[in-house]
Amino acid sequence: MPEQPDIDHILREIYATLSPRFGEGKVADYIPQLARVDTRQFGMAVLTLDGATHLVGDAETAFSIQSISKVLMLTLALGKHGESIWNRVGREPSGSAFNSIVQLEAEHGIPRNPFINAGAIVMTDLLLAGHTPREAIGEMIRFVRSLADDEGIVIDQAVAKSEQATGDRNRALAYFMHAYGAIRHPVDHVLGVYFHHCAVAMTCRQLARTGLFLANDGRDPVGGGSVVSRSRARRINAMMLTCGHYDQSGDFAYRVGLPGKSGVGGGILAIAPGHAAIAVWSPGLNAQGNSLLGSVALEMLAQRTGWSVFG
Missing domain, CATH: 3.40.710.10 (DD-peptidase/beta-lactamase superfamily)
Known part of the structure; x- marks a missing residue:
């Protein structure tokens, strides 16, 4: 068995590396309520299939999942x-x-x-x-x-x-x-x-928990129930990988290699099949409407864990 990555250490490392950049990007100011959000916030949650929860930063602050x-x-x-x-x-x-x-x-x-x-x-x-x-x-x-x-x-x-x-x-x-x-x-x-x-509001921890069934062939690994069939979970993940980041989907697949879905509230839900569900929130967006630092954080996580679906 390959050695399991130290998720808490990786999250602390990502947070420390990105903290000088907190506030980068532009909020979705065409929605007045989102224009008021402080761009210096950053949270990340990783929930693994064994039920462990790993949090860093503002992972318990609710945001609009969009x-x-x-x-x-x-x-x-x-x-x-x-x-x-x-x-x-x-x-x-x-x-x-x-x-x-x-x-x-x-x-x-x-x-x-x-x-x-x-x-x-x-x-x-x-x-x-x-x-x-x-x-x-x-x-x-x-x-x-x-x-x-x-x-x-x-x-x-x-x-x-x-x-x-x-x-x-x-x-x-x-x-x-x-x-x-x-x-x-x-x-x-x-x-x-x-x-x-x-307009559903969720924290990174709640959002990662919500997506956990997609990392586990359609079954909730904590509660034990089936949410969707294995083939349907695979197809939803395929749609997330190819279409989840609008006109930046190819670049996200290239850099991160995980199924993911972004929102203009600054959140991203990413799935590491067989490993974990990940949620990251950083309100500042890039030109394509995706979380600027959230995308960078997920690229760093994929590199350090080896969880990319492309190996």
């Missing part, structure tokens, strides 16, 4: 509709910004993948089937609490309202897809649910 919620939307939509969801959304990297409308017109209202905004709006439309908006939001928060084994997780209503007030780009995407028949519920209902999903 697009990381798209992994959970995809998981729920697959559970509800199965493989038929791929008739409504593609599985290819976009190569465009996360809120781009350009490809939608060329491809007749079918989003490239479920992790760009247009694709996640379609996933939300699928989750609304047979539900009121309130029920769909409730289903999501129950799912998150169950995965994290934490009833304290809530939706940040101030962030949800802030997104609702400034979400014209997402409205444009949704109405455009509605015109093609790709959105089947009232646009206001779909976007109301979508904004609330993105």
